[in-house]
Amino acid sequence: MGSNLKDVAALAGVSVKTVSNVVNGYVHVSAATRERVQRAIDELGYRPNATARSLRSGRSGVLALAVPELGVPYFAELASLVVDAAAAHGYTVLIDQTAGAKDRELVVLGGIRHHLVDGVLFSPLALGVADLRRRTDSTPMVLLGERGLRGPTDHVGIDNIRAAREATRHLAERGCRRIAAIGVQSVGTGATARQRYAGYRKGLDDAGLDLDPALVLPAPRFHRAEGYAAMASLLELPDPPDGVFCFNDLLALGALRCLHTRGVPVPEQVALIGFDDAEESSYATPSLSTIAPDKAAIATTAVELLLSRIRAGEPPEAPRRVTAGYTLIARESSAR
Amino acid sequence: MGSNLKDVAALAGVSVKTVSNVVNGYVHVSAATRERVQRAIDELGYRPNATARSLRSGRSGVLALAVPELGVPYFAELASLVVDAAAAHGYTVLIDQTAGAKDRELVVLGGIRHHLVDGVLFSPLALGVADLRRRTDSTPMVLLGERGLRGPTDHVGIDNIRAAREATRHLAERGCRRIAAIGVQSVGTGATARQRYAGYRKGLDDAGLDLDPALVLPAPRFHRAEGYAAMASLLELPDPPDGVFCFNDLLALGALRCLHTRGVPVPEQVALIGFDDAEESSYATPSLSTIAPDKAAIATTAVELLLSRIRAGEPPEAPRRVTAGYTLIARESSAR
Numbered sequence: 130m131g132s133n134l135k136d137v138a139a140l141a142g143v144s145v146k147t148v149s150n151v152v153n154g155y156v157h158v159s160a161a162t163r164e165r166v167q168r169a170i171d172e173l174g175y176r177p178n179a180t181a182r183s184l185r186s187g188r189s190g191v192l193a194l195a196v197p198e199l200g201v202p203y204f205a206e207l208a209s210l211v212v213d214a215a216a217a218h219g220y221t222v223l224i225d226q227t228a229g230a231k232d233r234e235l236v237v238l239g240g241i242r243h244h245l246v247d248g249v250l251f252s253p254l255a256l257g258v259a260d261l262r263r264r265t266d267s268t269p270m271v272l273l274g275e276r277g278l279r280g281p282t283d284h285v286g287i288d289n290i291r292a293a294r295e296a297t298r299h300l301a302e303r304g305c306r307r308i309a310a311i312g313v314q315s316v317g318t319g320a321t322a323r324q325r326y327a328g329y330r331k332g333l334d335d336a337g338l339d340l341d342p343a344l345v346l347p348a349p350r351f352h353r354a355e356g357y358a359a360m361a362s363l364l365e366l367p368d369p370p371d372g373v374f375c376f377n378d379l380l381a382l383g384a385l386r387c388l389h390t391r392g393v394p395v396p397e398q399v400a401l402i403g404f405d406d407a408e409e410s411s412y413a414t415p416s417l418s419t420i421a422p423d424k425a426a427i428a429t430t431a432v433e434l435l436l437s438r439i440r441a442g443e444p445p446e447a448p449r450r451v452t453a454g455y456t457l458i459a460r461e462s463s464a465r
Numbered sequence: 466m467g468s469n470l471k472d473v474a475a476l477a478g479v480s481v482k483t484v485s486n487v488v489n490g491y492v493h494v495s496a497a498t499r500e501r502v503q504r505a506i507d508e509l510g511y512r513p514n515a516t517a518r519s520l521r522s523g524r525s526g527v528l529a530l531a532v533p534e535l536g537v538p539y540f541a542e543l544a545s546l547v548v549d550a551a552a553a554h555g556y557t558v559l560i561d562q563t564a565g566a567k568d569r570e571l572v573v574l575g576g577i578r579h580h581l582v583d584g585v586l587f588s589p590l591a592l593g594v595a596d597l598r599r600r601t602d603s604t605p606m607v608l609l610g611e612r613g614l615r616g617p618t619d620h621v622g623i624d625n626i627r628a629a630r631e632a633t634r635h636l637a638e639r640g641c642r643r644i645a646a647i648g649v650q651s652v653g654t655g656a657t658a659r660q661r662y663a664g665y666r667k668g669l670d671d672a673g674l675d676l677d678p679a680l681v682l683p684a685p686r687f688h689r690a691e692g693y694a695a696m697a698s699l700l701e702l703p704d705p706p707d708g709v710f711c712f713n714d715l716l717a718l719g720a721l722r723c724l725h726t727r728g729v730p731v732p733e734q735v736a737l738i739g740f741d742d743a744e745e746s747s748y749a750t751p752s753l754s755t756i757a758p759d760k761a762a763i764a765t766t767a768v769e770l771l772l773s774r775i776r777a778g779e780p781p782e783a784p785r786r787v788t789a790g791y792t793l794i795a796r797e798s799s800a801r
Binding site for chain 1: 503507527534535536538541542544545548549557558559560561562571689693718719721722725744745748749750752
């Protein structure tokens with residue numbers, strides 16, 4: 130090829146410094162200029178020597194996003210939004226799947242896999258505040274997800290307890306008196322599950338309903354199959370529920386399918402609400418009521434927090450916490 | 466921190482060379498040894514100098530996977546399987562979303578964004594063979610998806626034409642006589658759509674049915690909303706269809722919801738079949754018949770082909786093409 134920065138600059142009609150800024154993914158280049166430079170790069174087949182470049186600039190232009198599972202629509206949709214938000218700043222996103230396993234999440238914290246990235250966006254399931262405090266890796270990091278993690282790290286999430294409380298109250302307002310919960314998890318995992326369960330209990334209190342432990346079902350993973358199985362158990366109770374709050378939409382979609390198979394009318398006999406607003410929930414039959422976190426706000430805010438950390442360098446300021454919004458979307462599954 | 470390769474080797478009880486092999490992601494280290502070394506690395510907080518390492522070894526331990534959209538379950542599920550398959554060989558996967566846009570797919574071909582990766586797995590939507598032939602970037606690449614791309618590149622996919630033909634014949638065997646197709650796309654995009662349409666026509670031929678152009682509907686994107694809208698148009702025809710082959714499951718799930726909203730019984734009045742076997746399809750009401758590509762085989766084969774290219778270095782052998790299997794899964798939506 131033989132093209133160099135000077136050839137690209139000449140063709141694009143900009144300075145060598147500007148080409149270098151584009152190639153290095155700096156954010157203070159206008160979109161129009163970036164595009165002109167990119168076109169010249171494409172035309173000339175110019176390929177920067179990235180390794181040498183990364184030695185010079187100390188930046189790779191790559192962010193890591195570590196999520197439990199792309200097979201869960203919430204994380205796939207969030208990842209998609211993070212990729213777009215990062216691209217708007219000239220960054221590429223490397224996606225790591227942790228399966229929510231503690232050992233794999235610790236590897237993310239340790240930074241071993243992220244020797245090539247400028248910063249880390251991390252949605253942990255199994256880790257606690259103590260794990261975060263023990264982190265020694267200095268790569269800038271922003272957490273996505275649980276507000277409960279009052280650790281040393283920047284954080285963007287929604288108020289899970291308040292949202293779960295509202296979901297439970299919603300079922301009570303629609304006349305449900307025996308409201309079940311599907312999705313509790315054992316101690317040591319599941320900050321999400323813990324918070325949604327806390328919100329469920331508060332919601333019952335608000336409605337003057339007693340907690341019936343028989344109506345609280347675990348789900349080791351938040352998958353459709355677990356929701357189906359839990360709903361099947363609930364239907365075998367001598368006094369089954371008339372409303373079910375599922376801790377995510379997949380659990381609710383599994384429960385919905387179980388109710389259909391058993392011939393139980395939804396919402397007439399059992400009303401349902403989920404959490405996440407996966408796109409499929411609005412297409413389900415009946416369509417699924419849910420809590421819709423503002424995923425776009427979570428993605429863009431998290432990327433912006435991270436980029437500001439990367440630009441600022443060390444030492445970090447105090448951790449920042451941003452609470453994104455959510456809405457309760459009432460659909461057919463609770464329309465009674 | 467001050468820990469170095471020697472400290473790690475001493476703690477793990479292996480040679481410095483073995484530690485180096487693990488750190489560099491070489492595949493000929495046993496899983497047990499890899500784990501022992503990784504534990505020592507974690508304990509010592511050892512962090513390899515990746516940039517210097519990558520200058521030495523010429524490898525980054527990172528593969529890129531470029532897919533159109535993680536919001537489409539097929540690609541999310543495939544990405545998840547690719548991440549797992551790569552991890553089994555010590556590789557991390559960087560995921561790029563192209564939105565199926567030609568300009569962004571050309572950037573993937575050009576290699577600009579992949580200065581940090583050892584190889585590229587690429588599922589293109591808009592590119593054709595001519596684009597692939599013009600590629601000058603020498604990073605090893607394997608294509609996922611369309612068998613039609615008889616270009617210069619390694620390729621793993623299923624036989625789309627045969628599978629679509631079978632799906633169409635399945636509806637005819639269940640007694641459908643006016644079989645619609647949802648998902649054709651304009652020329653210049655959509656090798657997938659073109660192949661599934663070709664299979665649809667062959668399937669009609671097999672069943673002795675004539676093609677009725679009024680029953681062939683476009684879908685610029687393979688999303689639920691497009692399937693819903695197309696089904697609504699079909700229901701307004703003077704002579705609506707009694708069977709619909711949707712070119713992916715999301716289109717079919719949108720169509721299914723439209724049929725439910727309009728009070729059309731499925732499968733009694735209209736039978737449906739999709740393509741992809743997204744997990745949600747088996748939980749839909751009624752559950753959705755579909756073509757299930759062997760996604761796990763596609764992911765593992767593609768990663769293995771790519772790693773063998775990376776190990777072999779230049780010059781490449783002739784392009785290899787692997788056809789993965791699929792099965793037709795008959796569920797409630799076509800049970801008549």
